[in-house]
Amino acid sequence: MNLKQLSEMLGLSQTTVSRALNGFPEVSEITRRRVLEAAEKTGYRPNKAAQRLATGRARSLGLVMPTSPDHHFDVHFGEFVSGVGEISLKHDFHFVIMPADPRDEEKAIRRLASSGSVDGFYVGYLRANDPRIAMARSLGLPFIAHGRSLGLPLDYPLLDIDNEAVFRDAVDHMLSLGHRRFGLINGPEEYDFALRRRKGAEDRLAKAGIMLDPAVCLAVPMTDSEGYQAMSALLDRPERPTAVLCSSTTQALGAVRAINARGLKLGRDISLTTHDDDLPLLKPENFSIPLTTTRSSLRAAGIRIAERLIGVIEGDRHYPDQEIWRAELIVRASTGPAPN
Amino acid sequence: MNLKQLSEMLGLSQTTVSRALNGFPEVSEITRRRVLEAAEKTGYRPNKAAQRLATGRARSLGLVMPTSPDHHFDVHFGEFVSGVGEISLKHDFHFVIMPADPRDEEKAIRRLASSGSVDGFYVGYLRANDPRIAMARSLGLPFIAHGRSLGLPLDYPLLDIDNEAVFRDAVDHMLSLGHRRFGLINGPEEYDFALRRRKGAEDRLAKAGIMLDPAVCLAVPMTDSEGYQAMSALLDRPERPTAVLCSSTTQALGAVRAINARGLKLGRDISLTTHDDDLPLLKPENFSIPLTTTRSSLRAAGIRIAERLIGVIEGDRHYPDQEIWRAELIVRASTGPAPN
Numbered sequence: 001m002n003l004k005q006l007s008e009m010l011g012l013s014q015t016t017v018s019r020a021l022n023g024f025p026e027v028s029e030i031t032r033r034r035v036l037e038a039a040e041k042t043g044y045r046p047n048k049a050a051q052r053l054a055t056g057r058a059r060s061l062g063l064v065m066p067t068s069p070d071h072h073f074d075v076h077f078g079e080f081v082s083g084v085g086e087i088s089l090k091h092d093f094h095f096v097i098m099p100a101d102p103r104d105e106e107k108a109i110r111r112l113a114s115s116g117s118v119d120g121f122y123v124g125y126l127r128a129n130d131p132r133i134a135m136a137r138s139l140g141l142p143f144i145a146h147g148r149s150l151g152l153p154l155d156y157p158l159l160d161i162d163n164e165a166v167f168r169d170a171v172d173h174m175l176s177l178g179h180r181r182f183g184l185i186n187g188p189e190e191y192d193f194a195l196r197r198r199k200g201a202e203d204r205l206a207k208a209g210i211m212l213d214p215a216v217c218l219a220v221p222m223t224d225s226e227g228y229q230a231m232s233a234l235l236d237r238p239e240r241p242t243a244v245l246c247s248s249t250t251q252a253l254g255a256v257r258a259i260n261a262r263g264l265k266l267g268r269d270i271s272l273t274t275h276d277d278d279l280p281l282l283k284p285e286n287f288s289i290p291l292t293t294t295r296s297s298l299r300a301a302g303i304r305i306a307e308r309l310i311g312v313i314e315g316d317r318h319y320p321d322q323e324i325w326r327a328e329l330i331v332r333a334s335t336g337p338a339p340n
Numbered sequence: 341m342n343l344k345q346l347s348e349m350l351g352l353s354q355t356t357v358s359r360a361l362n363g364f365p366e367v368s369e370i371t372r373r374r375v376l377e378a379a380e381k382t383g384y385r386p387n388k389a390a391q392r393l394a395t396g397r398a399r400s401l402g403l404v405m406p407t408s409p410d411h412h413f414d415v416h417f418g419e420f421v422s423g424v425g426e427i428s429l430k431h432d433f434h435f436v437i438m439p440a441d442p443r444d445e446e447k448a449i450r451r452l453a454s455s456g457s458v459d460g461f462y463v464g465y466l467r468a469n470d471p472r473i474a475m476a477r478s479l480g481l482p483f484i485a486h487g488r489s490l491g492l493p494l495d496y497p498l499l500d501i502d503n504e505a506v507f508r509d510a511v512d513h514m515l516s517l518g519h520r521r522f523g524l525i526n527g528p529e530e531y532d533f534a535l536r537r538r539k540g541a542e543d544r545l546a547k548a549g550i551m552l553d554p555a556v557c558l559a560v561p562m563t564d565s566e567g568y569q570a571m572s573a574l575l576d577r578p579e580r581p582t583a584v585l586c587s588s589t590t591q592a593l594g595a596v597r598a599i600n601a602r603g604l605k606l607g608r609d610i611s612l613t614t615h616d617d618d619l620p621l622l623k624p625e626n627f628s629i630p631l632t633t634t635r636s637s638l639r640a641a642g643i644r645i646a647e648r649l650i651g652v653i654e655g656d657r658h659y660p661d662q663e664i665w666r667a668e669l670i671v672r673a674s675t676g677p678a679p680n
Contacts, residue, residue: 074418078418
């Protein structure tokens with residue numbers, strides 16, 4: 001049974017039947033009921049492409065996925081998508097993933113928006129002065145940024161965590177334990193979140209009269225191997241740091257291995273904190289020596305972004321435009337008093 | 341510029357212009373050129389929903405993503421999707437992800453297929469006698485199964501690894517080192533791959549006159565915490581195994597932690613092999629004591645499945661219907677002679 005057949009059976013035009021099925025107000029209640037009953041009896045299922053033309057709704061969210069042969073799918077992105085999926089399922093939405101070269105995401109966003117396949121989209125992996133914000137605004141579809149863009153006014157819809165506070169709180173905790181020699185294993189500083197974290201650490205250390213040597217500020221991809229290499233480089237320095245901050249538990253996994261490989265004891269010879277996105281794969285409390293962390297769930301961010309986008313698309317919910325979440329400091333055994 | 345305006349400008353019907361843009365043969369070469377030139381000059385971009393109705397092509401692959409509040413996004417699924425994304429990008433395809441309750445994937449597949457949003461789809465996480473194979477075949481769209489379904493004839497398009505050989509090869513290696521007391525940390529045995537792995541281990545051990553006690557055959561989710569708990573349970577047994585097989589490096593991460601926590605030495609007191617999906621996050625060669633593995637890249641499987649699906653959709657490539665890959669045994673330091 002297709003739309004044409006259903007319409008002929010009812011003696012109505014295809015437009016009327018389509019509008020009745022999609023709840024348009026210009027169709028009378030009596031006609032609407034007649035159409036819905038016939039659709040149910042005959043098992044008619046609307047063709048989504050046709051329905052989309054009629055209603056202008058795809059019930060779909062758009063996401064751009066950075067992809068290239070040397071850019072492996074990121075577990076952090078996966079955890080975020082898991083939250084988006086949970087809410088999409090609840091609201092009978094699906095989502096369209098547009099793979100894009102990381103250097104060519106703008107094209108992918110334009111294509112998503114012009115495709116007619118999505119009702120709204122999300123912009124992530126923001127950089128400083130990111131041109132995608134102005135572009136996103138020009139496309140005429142609801143969007144939300146996951147993160148902020150240093151240098152731009154905060155006048156676009158966004159959800160972010162307070163990344164300055166992430167490293168500031170960790171430095172505070174280390175200072176209170178008497179540490180004076182610091183090192184950073186940050187994420188790639190092409191991204192806004194990493195720039196803000198570094199700034200948070202530098203500002204707090206400056207107040208304590210400590211200047212961070214650029215040579216101990218490492219910015220590397222969020223993987224185990226990179227964490228291992230970065231920590232090894234820090235430990236090989238003549239004046240090695242006693243307090244190290246990591247940007248992800250994936251980096252911390254390698255960093256801890258580098259500490260163990262040198263026969264040093266975590267929490268005694270060297271203290272380590274890490275930001276924890278609450279990845280189910282890597283629980284900081286499960287490390288042999290549990291890790292001190294700042295924690296904020298990426299899955300919760302995916303859930304919230306999907307809820308906000310769907311709410312705006314359906315026009316029935318109002319949310320604050322800018323939400324900045326504060327991560328929680330959780331002290332465990334990986335941080336201890338500075339060694340003498 | 342929309343289709344209507346472009347058509348009026350050219351003095352052609354919208355149908356003719358749409359068919360010309362989409363390369364339909366019933367439009368003359370001269371008209372086609374005229375339309376394409378005008379489209380280029382005016383910067384006309386076709387509306388994808390309209391284009392889809394005209395051509396019946398969405399340039400899109402469908403994937404079902406198992407999702408529920410207690411089912412976190414799986415890094416293994418993410419790695420597979422990363423391969424699908426790489427090939428989709430290359431061929432100018434995107435993909436549609438339909439989140440589904442793991443107990444209700446059939447509905448999600450039906451919705452994907454009937455939506456008109458995808459040109460083909462993939463079926464994964466297969467179980468024994470899986471009803472989704474017959475259903476997938478009935479939907480009239482190209483599909484590929486990732487995996488097999490015990491109990492069904494091998495007459496559907498699929499890509500799988502030889503899962504019997506995965507554990508058989510690992511057992512063979514352990515037997516050659518003199519081990520006689522075995523334990524399994526398998527994936528959830530509701531899935532075909534885990535059933536086959538267990539069978540591979542049991543068959544090979546039976547030939548050596550060894551019966552696996554069901555109490556040492558643990559089937560758990562593929563996470564660090566589950567690996568830790570399963571290995572702890574094995575090590576707490578009065579007659580503890582000297583040779584343990586894991587189904588994933590994520591389980592092995594926790595299993596190694598459990599071994600260390602008891603002061604046992606990996607590769608001497610207890611030998612461990614794991615299947616390695618080549619997750620960039622967890623490299624078995626990077627463990628403090630590098631792990632012996634059977635290796636097969638999940639990303640490569642995603643690449644191959646996307647290539648095959650797109651090839652069939654575009655009608656220009658022919659592939660074998662059933663491909664079964666053999667994983668490679670790589671011996672490292674986590675396996676050693678059986679202790680006396």
